[in-house]
Amino acid sequence: MDANKGKGDQGMQNPSGQMDRPVSFHFLESMLPKAVKRRVHALKRLQVQCANIEAKFYEEVHDLERKYSALYQPLFDKRRDIVTGTVEPTDEECEWHSDREEEEELAEEVKEKAAIEDAKKEEATPEEDPKGIPEFWLTIFKSVDMLSDMLQEHDEPILKHLKDIQVKFSEPGQPMSFTLEFHFEPNGYFNNAVLTKVYKMKSEPDASDPFSFEGPEIIDCEGCQIDWHKGKDVTVKTIKKKQKHKGRGTVRTVTKQVPNDSFFNFFNPVKASPDGEMDEDSEFTLATDFEIGHFFRERIVPRAVLYFTGEALEDDESFEEEELEEGDEEEQDEEGDEDEDDDGDFDPKA
Amino acid sequence: MDANKGKGDQGMQNPSGQMDRPVSFHFLESMLPKAVKRRVHALKRLQVQCANIEAKFYEEVHDLERKYSALYQPLFDKRRDIVTGTVEPTDEECEWHSDREEEEELAEEVKEKAAIEDAKKEEATPEEDPKGIPEFWLTIFKSVDMLSDMLQEHDEPILKHLKDIQVKFSEPGQPMSFTLEFHFEPNGYFNNAVLTKVYKMKSEPDASDPFSFEGPEIIDCEGCQIDWHKGKDVTVKTIKKKQKHKGRGTVRTVTKQVPNDSFFNFFNPVKASPDGEMDEDSEFTLATDFEIGHFFRERIVPRAVLYFTGEALEDDESFEEEELEEGDEEEQDEEGDEDEDDDGDFDPKA
Numbered sequence A, B: 001m002d003a004n005k006g007k008g009d010q011g012m013q014n015p016s017g018q019m020d021r022p023v024s025f026h027f028l029e030s031m032l033p034k035a036v037k038r039r040v041h042a043l044k045r046l047q048v049q050c051a052n053i054e055a056k057f058y059e060e061v062h063d064l065e066r067k068y069s070a071l072y073q074p075l076f077d078k079r080r081d082i083v084t085g086t087v088e089p090t091d092e093e094c095e096w097h098s099d100r101e102e103e104e105e106l107a108e109e110v111k112e113k114a115a116i117e118d119a120k121k122e123e124a125t126p127e128e129d130p131k132g133i134p135e136f137w138l139t140i141f142k143s144v145d146m147l148s149d150m151l152q153e154h155d156e157p158i159l160k161h162l163k164d165i166q167v168k169f170s171e172p173g174q175p176m177s178f179t180l181e182f183h184f185e186p187n188g189y190f191n192n193a194v195l196t197k198v199y200k201m202k203s204e205p206d207a208s209d210p211f212s213f214e215g216p217e218i219i220d221c222e223g224c225q226i227d228w229h230k231g232k233d234v235t236v237k238t239i240k241k242k243q244k245h246k247g248r249g250t251v252r253t254v255t256k257q258v259p260n261d262s263f264f265n266f267f268n269p270v271k272a273s274p275d276g277e278m279d280e281d282s283e284f285t286l287a288t289d290f291e292i293g294h295f296f297r298e299r300i301v302p303r304a305v306l307y308f309t310g311e312a313l314e315d316d317e318s319f320e321e322e323e324l325e326e327g328d329e330e331e332q333d334e335e336g337d338e339d340e341d342d343d344g345d346f347d348p349k350a
Helices: A003-012 A015-020 A025-031 A034-084 A101-124 A136-143 A153-159 A263-267 A280-300 A304-309 A313-338 B003-011 B015-020 B025-031 B034-084 B101-124 B136-143 B153-159 B263-267 B280-300 B304-309 B313-338
Strands: A162-169 A177-184 A194-202 A217-222 A236-244 A251-259 B162-169 B177-184 B194-202 B217-222 B236-244 B251-259
Touching: A034 A162, A034 B034, A034 B304, A136 A153, A136 A162, A136 A304, A153 A263, A162 A280, A177 A280, A194 A263, A194 A280, A217 A280, A280 A304, A304 B034, B034 B162, B136 B153, B136 B162, B136 B304, B153 B263, B162 B280, B177 B280, B194 B263, B194 B280, B217 B280, B280 B304
Parallel strands: none
Antiparallel strands: A162 A177, A177 A194, A194 A217, A236 A251, B162 B177, B177 B194, B194 B217, B236 B251
């Protein structure tokens, strides 16, 4: 049932409803007789107690999530084995019924499209039976805007070696957190078998603003050291710069390493400063990082195959479009950052 | 931390990300070698199993909600007693500290506004110490667009007698549902002490589309019979109509009762047809009703005081604006419905 249309139907009956709304709660409270204002404050104190109970509720939900992740794990392991080709599913395991209306339609479309495609098939798929599901995770990275936005061409050959992504929850009694584990097969780029990103969460009302509490939120994250093979680190690039000797004025060319765009910067995030003092850019970057961590945990890992086939993309589309528009606005800033001439250790007037 | 800006910052790095997305999953699947497509189908079967486990997870979350509603209840009872004036909170219970930065600012604003308002105070609040918190729930109904949209002038005197709204969850083992209880003090309009609205929920993947499962959803609702005092039923209005005798052509005036806009129609909802065959209007209306039921349960009842003061309104604002726009579009349909001349049992050509 379409909720938006529903909202419309309801919005209709009294479009001027907004008029009735108090200008602001300070205003309304200031209008109240002392005795009543006093009682409202009592209700607010009760509301703070509610927020604290709510925090406990979300901790128990987190425990439930931990319990259920154990129930999902065998299915996810099976997924990994099929993706990597370690296991070949039986015919029964591969039966995908089309006995339901919807799916029959899909099946039809598939056949038509397949027919059209059959010609190209050869070059599209040189080898008729590759191992497992080739480029399973890379395809997902390319399909999901939030990830493709981070993805650089030089990341793609590396991500072809990504075998699995897992979510691990913190142990009972430990501070609330979850860890994203990126499992790689042996590859020519780094020695790590697993790259990890830990997201620390908080499930308690903010003392300064208890009413804004809406459940656990990510408050910090931690990456990991990538043990790159020599010259394989895609997160840095070497640039040549002319340097003028302050005294003699002679000019020499030096090479230096500067940060390079790459998905693998995901494992070297900005540090959230405890005092909350951060420049806007870092704040944006960190907020984005939190979004992505949450998206891996909530959507990508639990339903990877639907992102591989594209079935899950429709749901997230509107959200992603939003994302892109804003992305365009931001573009200039980034170019600014990449501008080498701003580099401090070179002084033209000397 | 501003997530949207974050998204922007991220959207920037590769605005063309969308290009990489497969046109459609039927298309992509049709491109895959048979052996690979077969494995993808195996993953889809695993994904269906995940959806079924997820359904169990949400049932356990529902149990948790039931458990916690018992923990909230004493606080909500206290709220009711303060609102109705049955209990006068102690000074300690009314202490509302302004020792935190944010709140000090608020306090300042309050003082200023209060000063401005002091003059008007007398007429604004004739009686300096009313009982409890007068019009607590009515104020909320007027403040929240989703509710004020249903509210009619003739509903307001009735809602002044609303003492409390409670949410009751279905018993363990029973089908998942929740009941909204509207508790009224004795009043001159109807005999019911409590008006109820039951929302039935479903927490299992739809067989025809298991991947769209995102947790429990409301599937049906049931109102209650309101035992109106004679002539007090605001959900109907009496209209006069001229009626021409088919044979003799004499004209007489008859009065008939027709439905009337009122919040209290909330307790006489459209029936969801089991086969899902419904006309658009009814579908809209029902979708809206589900929205409202959910909103009462999730927002209004748990944090009523914040809607009374307006503190909670900012959060919902964007959502409500959306709502209003769509509402305007719909307006004509409604006027159509209210047009009495369309009435069937009067035939001008006879």
